[in-house]
Amino acid sequence: VAFLASLGRLMLGIAAGMMTIGLLLLGLYLYLQTQLPELDALKDIRYQSPMKIYSRDGVLIGQFGEKVRYPLTLEEMPERMRQAFLAAEDYRFYEHPGFDYQGLLRASITFLSTGEKRQGGSTITMQVARNFFLSNEKTFLRKIREILLAMKIESELPKDKILELYLNKIYLGNHAYGVGPSAKIYYNKRIDELDLAEIATIAGLPKAPSAFNP
Secondary structure (H helix, E strand, O other): OHHHHHHHHHHHHHHHHHHHHHHHHHHHHHHHHHHOOOOHHHHOOOOOOOEEEEOOOOOEEEEEOOOEOOOOOHHHOOHHHHHHHHHHHOOOOOOOOOOOHHHHHHHHHHHHHHOOOOOOOOOHHHHHHHHHHOOOOOOHHHHHHHHHHHHHHHHHOOHHHHHHHHHHHOEOOOOEEOHHHHHHHHHOOOHHHOOHHHHHHHHOOOOOHHHHOO
């Protein structure tokens, strides 16, 4: 009888603890939801582009600005380029709701086993949320805000638009922002002239642009 009574108290304690944790998580969720920005900027995006100087007969003779960017529509980007970035960054992009629990689980296991944040577990949508609205500080609170914002983005924008935003915004080294200027900067080609090896090289740049750039 004493054993059953102790077991009952233990179960009640566990239930109370879980309820407290649940209420704290709910409170945190509701608080962070009110802090999320509106997404109007993503629906009518204006990219910062360099100032270009042309000769009288229309020849480009110079451009000035620290960010080189040539925004493209998704249809203007080669299919292999899109596939390469999906394979490298987020192969379940068209399946998840903005965050990928599998990637987050892998990142959590790596952190618990090594104590180091080697993997971020960020999806393409989470990277869009961070690149447009958040800082790069590595805190758990920012990661939670990033996940919530990614879910909000997914609820308001189609997947193809999110991928287009990502491929026009991502930093690829040597002042290149987005896939548009990367072909010109690294290979002196238009994006539709790249071969498969060159596309694969560019798709591998986001993880370490300075270390991996060709």
